[in-house]
Amino acid sequence: xxxxxxxxxxxxxxxxxxxxxxxxxxxxxxxxxxxxxxxxxxxxxxxxxxxxxxxxxxxxxxxxxxxxxxxxxxxxxxxxxxxxxxxxxxxxxxxxxxxxxxxxxxxxxxxxxxxxxxxxxxxxxxxxxxxxxxxxxxxxxxxxxxxxxxxxxxxxxxxxxxxxxxxxxxxxxxxxxxxxxxxxxxxxxxxxxxxxxxxxxxxxxxxxxxxxxxxxxxxxxxxxxxxxxxxxxxxxxxxxxxxxxxxxxxxxxxxxxxxxxxxxxxxxxxxxxxxxxxxxxxxxxxxxxxxxxxxxxxxxxxxxxxxxxxxxxxxxxxxxxxxxxxxxxxxxxxxxxxxxxxxxxxxxxxxxxxxxxxxxxxxxxxxxxxxxxxxxxxxxxxxxxxxxxxxxxxxxxxxxxxxxxxxxxxxxxx
Amino acid sequence: xxxxxxxxxxxxxxxxxxxxxxxxxxxxxxxxxxxxxxxxxxxxxxxxxxxxxxxxxxxxxxxxxxxxxxxxxxxxxxxxxxxxxxxxxxxxxxxxxxxxxxxxxxxxxxxxxxxxxxxxxxxxxxxxxxxxxxxxxxxxxxxxxxxxxxxxxxxxxxxxxxxxxxxxxxxxxxxxxxxxxxxxxxxxxxxxxxxxxxxxxxxxxxxxxxxxxxxxxxxxxxxxxxxxxxxxxxxxxxxxxxxxxxxxxxxxxxxxxxxxxxxxxxxxxxxxxxxxxxxxxxxxxxxxx
Numbered sequence: 001x002x003x004x005x006x007x008x009x010x011x012x013x014x015x016x017x018x019x020x021x022x023x024x025x026x027x028x029x030x031x032x033x034x035x036x037x038x039x040x041x042x043x044x045x046x047x048x049x050x051x052x053x054x055x056x057x058x059x060x061x062x063x064x065x066x067x068x069x070x071x072x073x074x075x076x077x078x079x080x081x082x083x084x085x086x087x088x089x090x091x092x093x094x095x096x097x098x099x100x101x102x103x104x105x106x107x108x109x110x111x112x113x114x115x116x117x118x119x120x121x122x123x124x125x126x127x128x129x130x131x132x133x134x135x136x137x138x139x140x141x142x143x144x145x146x147x148x149x150x151x152x153x154x155x156x157x158x159x160x161x162x163x164x165x166x167x168x169x170x171x172x173x174x175x176x177x178x179x180x181x182x183x184x185x186x187x188x189x190x191x192x193x194x195x196x197x198x199x200x201x202x203x204x205x206x207x208x209x210x211x212x213x214x215x216x217x218x219x220x221x222x223x224x225x226x227x228x229x230x231x232x233x234x235x236x237x238x239x240x241x242x243x244x245x246x247x248x249x250x251x252x253x254x255x256x257x258x259x260x261x262x263x264x265x266x267x268x269x270x271x272x273x274x275x276x277x278x279x280x281x282x283x284x285x286x287x288x289x290x291x292x293x294x295x296x297x298x299x300x301x302x303x304x305x306x307x308x309x310x311x312x313x314x315x316x317x318x319x320x321x322x323x324x325x326x327x328x329x330x331x332x333x334x335x336x337x338x339x340x341x342x343x344x345x346x347x348x349x350x351x352x353x354x355x356x357x358x359x360x361x362x363x364x365x366x367x368x369x370x371x372x373x374x375x376x377x378x379x380x381x382x383x384x385x386x387x388x389x390x391x392x393x394x395x396x397x398x399x400x401x402x403x404x405x406x407x408x409x410x411x412x413x414x
Numbered sequence: 415x416x417x418x419x420x421x422x423x424x425x426x427x428x429x430x431x432x433x434x435x436x437x438x439x440x441x442x443x444x445x446x447x448x449x450x451x452x453x454x455x456x457x458x459x460x461x462x463x464x465x466x467x468x469x470x471x472x473x474x475x476x477x478x479x480x481x482x483x484x485x486x487x488x489x490x491x492x493x494x495x496x497x498x499x500x501x502x503x504x505x506x507x508x509x510x511x512x513x514x515x516x517x518x519x520x521x522x523x524x525x526x527x528x529x530x531x532x533x534x535x536x537x538x539x540x541x542x543x544x545x546x547x548x549x550x551x552x553x554x555x556x557x558x559x560x561x562x563x564x565x566x567x568x569x570x571x572x573x574x575x576x577x578x579x580x581x582x583x584x585x586x587x588x589x590x591x592x593x594x595x596x597x598x599x600x601x602x603x604x605x606x607x608x609x610x611x612x613x614x615x616x617x618x619x620x621x622x623x624x625x626x627x628x629x630x631x632x633x634x635x636x637x638x639x640x641x642x643x644x645x646x647x648x649x650x651x652x653x654x655x656x657x658x659x660x661x662x663x664x665x666x667x668x669x670x671x672x673x674x675x676x677x678x679x680x681x682x683x684x685x686x687x688x689x690x691x692x693x694x695x696x697x698x699x700x701x702x703x
């Protein structure tokens with residue numbers, strides 16, 4: 001049989017058409033044009049911790065709108081971010097099933113996190129198994145990044161760092177109070193959050209030379225705090241380092257107030273910086289200190305983000321919620337770096353990213369850079385004090401909006 | 415730490431919360447006693463009463479104790495309506511059915527509250543709540559004292575009602591022997607409805623009493639519900655005096671546990687007591703009455 005040869009002209013037309021075709025659609029071929037990137041967000045939207053979770057959802061929506069309005073993910077041809085929400089209800093077993101649903105049914109490229117830490121620990125192990133990057137913004141228990149996982153990233157420094165910063169702050173207060181702060185007391189709820197923090201605090205307090213005269217833990221959601229605070233007060237401490245979730249913090253402060261126990265500095269590791277706390281307890285618990293991740297008063301940019309949130313959703317932002325806002329931008333930057341919505345590409349982008357102070361760094365950090373364990377090494381904290389019924393940044397001095405108010409610590413007045 | 419004065423302070427603290435547990439459990443045990451129903455939505459009536467108290471104060475400036483005039487009839491009425499509307503249709507089915515219905519009611523009420531009032535914590539602070547009485551390290555506020563005294567008074571009053579009044583006797587008869595009561599011409603169904611209402615009304619009373627000393631939140635009912643069930647079983651399911659005594663016992667043992675043991679080990683004392691009791695006396699402190 002005679003073969004029909006491909007004439008040279010036909011061959012050249014063929015090659016030319018392929019070149020032209022790929023030039024026209026090259027963007028589609030090379031940049032893997034996707035219309036949307038699906039991001040999973042697993043928050044606590046019901047149950048006792050719902051108040052924080054709902055605010056997290058709001059700020060996530062706000063960040064996503066801003067990102068999409070500015071052109072979406074430019075490296076993916078302007079692909080929009082779409083967030084799929086899950087509700088962990090604050091329970092680890094539900095967190096697990098929701099993580100599976102987000103990854104397997106909703107096919108998200110990355111998941112943003114959940115509190116409390118017990119849920120994060122559970123959810124990240126599922127994400128690891130299903131090879132999906134998980135950005136923990138709000139949880140910071142010690143061993144989230146200590147399990148050799150490749151897909152877990154933690155934006156906030158560990159609980160241990162909180163303890164170290166608290167001791168530095170105690171030294172600062174001690175100087176202001178003329179060296180009168182001698183005896184420490186610890187009060188903490190006894191799940192992972194409280195216990196890990198307490199371990200760290202014991203170490204740093206010992207190093208700094210403060211003996212611990214009362215070390216009291218309690219189960220979360222106790223109805224009666226009288227005996228717990230009696231144990232604490234029996235040691236006659238000069239300051240208290242406390243760690244509890246919102247509902248307990250309210251009852252503890254109420255009980256401490258009636259016992260005249262708020263006449264010494266109480267430095268909380270969290271919760272009291274949230275609007276949800278001082279909107280209710282601001283006038284009942286004046287002078288309370290708390291570690292904070294952020295405040296609208298740390299800089300003019302911070303204030304404008306807060307005003308935008310307030311205009312849209314009502315109520316102010318606080319440290320916990322701004323972490324989520326930052327997290328969405330970290331995901332956005334990682335997507336830009338990866339140029340892909342593929343889970344492994346995204347994972348690698350997160351592992352190598354560096355976000356310096358600038359238009360996408362909103363936290364009082366040095367930078368955002370995850371080490372080989374997935375922990376951000378550039379993080380930092382501020383301290384607030386409840387003054388005039390709201391949280392005011394008082395330390396470090398370069399972020400402070402007001403000075404520390406010592407007038408309520410009447411134990412040290414002679 | 416264990417000198418007599420400290421132990422007395424512990425006792426007072428335990429009694430205060432114990433009285434509140436007692437009143438809540440009394441309502442629960444009456445419902446069980448008369449109808450064999452495990453009322454899983456019991457805590458939600460407390461939540462309902464507390465929200466009514468809160469809004470009556472924040473919107474109309476009503477003193478919380480005055481809100482009793484609102485919360486008691488409302489919780490009683492809602493209880494009776496729920497009984498006729500939701501419980502009665504399934505009351506003669508397998509025992510699990512009414513309980514499942516109450517679980518459903520609990521979920522609906524909690525989420526309705528979450529939707530209407532948000533998850534925000536509310537608090538009522540009036541100046542006279544914080545008048546204080548000191549017992550060594552322990553401080554009791556006027557609000558707590560009124561809660562204790564009120565819970566105790568109502569519990570005892572309820573007991574007197576069951577023992578001495580005609581209606582009370584008819585309720586007890588329906589609880590002890592349903593068929594016998596029917597034969598005696600007692601309208602058992604109506605007794606059950608009234609008992610259900612009285613059970614929920616106990617929470618209508620507890621609500622305004624607790625509002626000055628707690629926060630208000632859709633999940634506040636859960637805080638007390640597990641203990642209420644433990645107390646009802648400890649006291650003998652359906653036994654009124656048992657619930658009262660059980661409340662005091664659990665309240666005091668909880669405080670003792672908290673003083674002696676750290677963190678989550680503290681409830682071990684009260685629950686060990688509970689388990690130990692059931693091992694040797696499964697019917698509880700008293701048999702059904």
